[in-house]
Amino acid sequence: MKKKLLTLTLLLILVLAGCVKTKSEVESDGKDTDAKGDGNGKVKIEVLGMGSGEEDLNIVRDQLIKNGFDVKLNIQPDYGTFSAQKDAGNFDLALSSWTTVTGNPDYAVRALFKTDGANSLVEDAKVDELIDKASRETAEEYTKTYKALEQQLVTDKAYIAPLYNSFKAQGVNKDVLNPDTVRLAKSRAIAWETIDFNDAAKRAATPLVTQQAIGDLTSLDPIKGNDGSINTLNTNMYVRLVNLTDEDEVVSDGSLSYNYAMADGNSDYYFLLRDDINFASVSNDKAIDTGERVGAEDVVFSLDRAKDKDSVPDHRTYSLHEQIKSTEIVTDLAELQKTKQSGSEETILEALENGLETKLSRVVDSKTNADNSKGNYQVVKVTTTEPFPQVLNYLAHQSAGIVSEKQVKNINTYDVASFNVDKDIPYGDQRTVTDGASYDNQLYASGPYILVKKNDYQADFVKNPGYRTGSNFDPKISNVTVRFIDDADSALSALRNGEIHLFNGVPETKYDLVEKADNLLLQMSDSNAVTYLQFNTAGREVSESENLRKAVLFSINQDEFLNYYQGNKKKAYSTVSPLVDTGNELTADSSKVKEFLKAYHEE
CATH class of the missing domain: 3.40.190.10 (Periplasmic binding protein-like II)
Structure with missing residues (x-):
């Protein structure tokens, strides 16, 4: 986008x-x-x-x-x-x-x-x-x-x-970044949390510097935009139920779920949620762990508003989620025990428990009662209006990012029908994160990074201190700077000069300039x-x-x-x-x- x-x-x-x-x-x-x-x-x-x-x-x-x-x-x-x-x-x-x-x-x-x-x-x-x-x-x-x-x-x-x-091609400064940690996926936006420096000592103080062409951000509310200004940013700010591999396979890796399963009939989809992700907020230009867990209640709220074209003014992604009939929290373990997987005699419970250290002993309706170490989990069921296997791909899209029900309701107190763009400030409005008199950062990020502030030249992100701490998905680099460089030749020049470390979108006619540079590596894929x-x-x-x-x-x-x-x-x-x-x-x-x-x- x-x-x-x-x-x-x-x-x-x-x-x-x-x-x-x-x-x-x-x-x-x-x-x-x-x-x-x-x-x-x-x-x-x-x-x-x-x-x-x-x-x-x-x-x-x-x-x-x-x-x-x-x-x-x-x-x-x-x-x-x-x-x-x-x-x-x-x-x-x-x-x-x-x-x-x-x-x-x-x-x-x-x-x-x-x-x-x-x-x-x-x-x-x-x-x-x-x-x-x-x-x-x-x-x-x-x-x-x-x-x-x-x-x-x-x-x-x-x-x-x-x-x-x-x-798809990107240039990597291999003298600064470890190329093996920089992904180039066919479809999904680049994931920052895997990227690492060659010198691990730089992680805390040195920012990863990348770029994008557009500096005028549509919205930091994931359902209100689907374009090049925010796709990468929102992908890294909001966790989703599932993700895509670099080859476009739907997986739970790096998502809010341990596992997912499709039920017989291809209309019911079950997701077993993790309990190790908290929302981050911003205070004094720093990311704060709010202590609020990202849970099933937030999933239901996020997907309900994603499918409803009238949930926000200028909703730009509802057509991606109109096949969702309902999203609900499963509270009966027996439902998982008796429901069969699509095309299989195995149960949904067996699929959700695959690879778990602690099996399910109880499903709970409140995220505050979830404790995976004791076998207490939250399970979400998404039901589609008709058999629709491709719903899983849409749930991997940035517009299906999980927002905080509490925070969004606190901010979006306006009436949608009479929304006044000059007076009402909705959740995710770029004015709230822009340097100057309008700055009032209200973001709650469920993903690995949160946007601290932006100006006409760049946007600054910091890692979410409550995101998968200590795991392989805990972000390696603490700070990310996204420079706004609208001209591809200027971006390439910035990469060659060491001003940025990563340039996604190297023009086809300039591949040779990256390949000939001693400090750069050209990554290419379909x-x-x-x-x-x-x-x-x-x-x-x-x-x-x-x-x-x-x-x-x-x-x-x-x-x-x-x-x-x-x-x-x-x-x-x-x-x-x-x-x-x-x-x-x-x-x-x-x-x-x-x-x-x-x-x-x-x-």
């Missing part, structure tokens, strides 16, 4: 910069952008993007011009102005990118293409039907369904035009990031004409993108491509372009 468009998740925020008119503000030759031709038979196409994606925009422009279009580039300097132009409808095509940070294909399509998706411009009953059908299927079953979905999205209706699938062109589906000629959209679609030659990026990209057909091998592939075809343009002119 960065200003460098190649690594941007498709952000859900809207930052208005100045007055945005309803017609394009980009200079043109004065002709109507909706006209079918410019007098020479060329169809006008306006392509919206950011300066950070100028290379891609230029390639798209050249390919469209080659196929007979009259192309106008609407290049905005930053994401705020890009979003404003997009919201105003000043585009035919918008250069977009999406990273499936949950590791499951439902996330790759639901918010983007379902009619009621949080960031969808598509309204198509067949698309909706196929998304819902695939979500109920297992990985062995859903390949055929996602293939049909892709064909509807791309082949049949041309709602998007895919460009490429990116790799990713779920896909860059594509999104068609405007309202108020433009491309909105009404499938023929016009298909003419644009078959103008796109993905080989030219792969060549430009020196082979450091892969072909894609949709946002599902990195996750499911459907066999679909886009091939540029100028004869089809002519055919569809001819049909468009005859409409």
